[in-house]
Each structure stands twice: as structure tokens, then as C-alpha cells.
Amino acid sequence: MGSAIIPTIDLSPLIAATEYTKSQAAGTVKSNRPVNKIGTETVKKELSRACREYGFFQIVNHGIPVELLNRSLELAKTFYGYPDEEKMKRGPGAPPKGGFTKNPQHLPDRNEFMYIFEPGSPKNVIPENPPQFKEVLEDIFPQYRNLASLIEDIINDCLELPPNFLKEYNDSRDYDHLLSLHYLPASDFENSGKVEHEDGNIVTFVLQDDVGGLEVLHKGKWIPVPPAPSTLVVNVGDTLQVLSNNRFKSATHRVVRQKGTTRNSYAFFYVLDVDKWVEPLPHFTTHIGEPPQYRGFYYKDFVQGRIQDRLNPPARLEDRFCIKHYAISTSSGA
Numbered sequence: 001m002g003s004a005i006i007p008t009i010d011l012s013p014l015i016a017a018t019e020y021t022k023s024q025a026a027g028t029v030k031s032n033r034p035v036n037k038i039g040t041e042t043v044k045k046e047l048s049r050a051c052r053e054y055g056f057f058q059i060v061n062h063g064i065p066v067e068l069l070n071r072s073l074e075l076a077k078t079f080y081g082y083p084d085e086e087k088m089k090r091g092p093g094a095p096p097k098g099g100f101t102k103n104p105q106h107l108p109d110r111n112e113f114m115y116i117f118e119p120g121s122p123k124n125v126i127p128e129n130p131p132q133f134k135e136v137l138e139d140i141f142p143q144y145r146n147l148a149s150l151i152e153d154i155i156n157d158c159l160e161l162p163p164n165f166l167k168e169y170n171d172s173r174d175y176d177h178l179l180s181l182h183y184l185p186a187s188d189f190e191n192s193g194k195v196e197h198e199d200g201n202i203v204t205f206v207l208q209d210d211v212g213g214l215e216v217l218h219k220g221k222w223i224p225v226p227p228a229p230s231t232l233v234v235n236v237g238d239t240l241q242v243l244s245n246n247r248f249k250s251a252t253h254r255v256v257r258q259k260g261t262t263r264n265s266y267a268f269f270y271v272l273d274v275d276k277w278v279e280p281l282p283h284f285t286t287h288i289g290e291p292p293q294y295r296g297f298y299y300k301d302f303v304q305g306r307i308q309d310r311l312n313p314p315a316r317l318e319d320r321f322c323i324k325h326y327a328i329s330t331s332s333g334a
């Protein structure tokens with residue numbers, strides 16, 4: 001067992017600062033809590049290091065109530081415990097449409113899942129049962145989104161970009177989505193829950209139950225990401241890796257199914273508009289005389305390539321379509 005563990009970052013100084021600013025702006029309740037400048041700077045340093053070294057970290061005191069997180073996991077567990085006929089009343093959902101789906105048999109991953117979009121979206125097909133599932137999902141969705149926006153602000157500062165640069169670039173919230181995942185128990189012969197991959201977006205949050213199985217690749221070794229109450233896992237997506245010209249790392253991760261038990265998790269994807277052009281930002285290339293590590297692409301082409309690849313994966317993992325497809329190889333380093 002390796003001793004490496006991914007960093008855990010306590011966001012409380014930032015959450016306090018944000019509450020203070022919000023209440024001041026609204027002109028309502030005045031917080032007596034001073035903005036914790038030193039705490040905020042510490043968070044930024046830790047987060048910056050985590051994004052550079054791991055591309056993966058956990059956050060605590062992030063402002064989303066633990067009761068709501070736990071409730072969302074309990075309700076998902078109840079839903080996936082229903083017989084297939086009941087679940088299929090809300091399926092099959094195929095992105096970009098929501099709804100229940102079982103991963104096709106020809107793929108190695110044994111999981112079932114449901115895509116959830118912002119409350120009120122016509123793409124949503126949320127089950128009526130268990131009661132409160134819909135209400136809880138509609139409550140939690142905007143909270144994930146606000147948290148992602150806060151993390152984006154911090155990342156903007158960590159990368160020393162002009163104020164609000166990332167927010168103005170990533171200015172459409174139409175494609176954000178939440179994925180509810182249910183993994184089946186491992187058999188004696190196979191245990192793949194989610195084959196190794198990188199996320200293509202800006203950042204993802206993962207909420208996992210207490211079963212375990214999420215692992216991240218760090219310096220060539222798989223590190224388990226053990227579940228911890230009220231903790232969210234954050235991972236940097238490929239888009240951020242490209243924009244930052246490899247300063248921030250999109251970590252390879254996977255889910256290994258456990259024997260004798262199912263596992264529930266949620267992944268919230270903070271996503272760029274599909275019409276956006278993505279390329280290394282001039283702040284990390286022309287402004288400082290460094291060559292771009294990627295050629296530019298439309299986000300929709302990248303997404304399309306990934307979907308095709310996931311549905312018809314090539315025999316060899318190294319042949320999978322991923323962000324390396326756009327990488328510029330530097331002959332000097334060859």
C-alpha cells in the first residue's frame with residue numbers, strides 16, 4: 001500500500017468570506033465575522049499545489065449541508081434497489097436527455113446511472129419514487145453549481161488570471177449536469193466500475209458513499225480516495241489542463257467495484273458551452289514566450305469524440321480518444 005494521500009482542503013475561510021460579502025452586498029444581515037485573509041491565502045496556496053501536483057483533492061466545510069448530501073445518497077440507494085421494471089419507467093435516458101440507464105453489456109463497467117440537469121430543464125426525467133428524490137436533487141443542484149463557481153474563482157486567482165477571466169470565458173451554465181451512479185458488486189472475475197479516464201470538463205465534484213473504490217493515478221501508482229463523511233472530491237478536468245497549458249493537471253482516475261456490496265456516488269460536472277473554442281491561454285503562451293502544448297479545438301468536437309470512444313472503445317486502452325489527441329509533441333523533448 002502506498003502512503004500517498006490526496007490533499008484535503010478546508011474551505012471554511014472562503015465560505016465565511018463569501019457569506020460576508022453576500023450579506024454586505026444584499027444590505028441585509030451584517031456578518032461580524034471578519035474576512036479571514038490569512039486563511040483565504042492558505043486555501044489558495046493549498047488548492048494551487050493540489051491542482052498542480054495531483055489534479056485531485058478533497059474539500060471539507062464547503063457550505064453544502066451534510067444532511068442534504070447524505071439524503072441524496074440514501075434516496076439514490078432506495079431508487080436503485082427497485083426492480084428494473086420500476087426504474088425503466090424513467091428510462092432509458094441517453095445523454096443529452098436525462099433518465100435511468102444501465103451501462104450496455106458490451107462495456108466492461110458494471111454500473112447504472114441517471115443524468116440530472118438543472119431544475120426545470122426539459123431534459124430532466126427524474127423518478128417520482130422515492131418521494132422527495134426530485135426535491136432533494138433540485139435543492140442540491142444549484143448548491144453544487146455555486147460551489148463550482150467559487151472553486152473557479154479560486155482557480156482564476158491561483159493561475160493569476162485577470163479578475164473574473166474564467167467566469168467570463170465559461171459564461172454559459174447550460175451544460176452543467178449531475179450524474180447519479182450505482183455500481184454493482186464485483187465478481188470473482190471482474191471488478192471494473194469505471195474504467196480509467198480523465199474528465200473532459202472544467203472541474204468535477206464527486207460525492208461517494210462509504211463503500212470506497214475511487215482511485216487516482218499519481219506518479220504511476222493508483223491511490224485510493226477513501227470515503228470521508230461530508231467530504232467532496234474535486235478533480236480538475238481536461239479543459240483546465242489545456243487552458244493552463246499543463247500548469248493544472250487533469251488526473252486519471254477509475255472506480256474499482258467492491259465484492260459483496262453495491263456503491264452509490266454522484267458526480268457533478270461543471271461544463272463549458274459546447275460551442276466554445278478551447279486552446280492554451282495567451283497568459284501561459286505568447287505573453288511569456290512559451291509554446292502551446294495543445295492545438296485548439298471546439299469543445300463539441302472533443303465531447304463527440306469522447307462519446308464515440310466510450311460507446312465503442314478500442315481494444316487497447318492507450319488507443320482511447322483523450323486530450324492527448326490535441327497535444328503538440330515537442331520534437332526537442334523526443
Ligand SMILES: O=C(O)CCC(=O)C(=O)O
Binds near residue numbers: 179206265266267
Ligand atoms: O463514482 C465515482 O466515484 C467517480 C465517477 C467518475 O469518475 C465519473 O463519472 O467521471
Ligand SMILES: [Fe+2]
Binds near residue numbers: 197198199253
Ligand atoms: Fe471521472
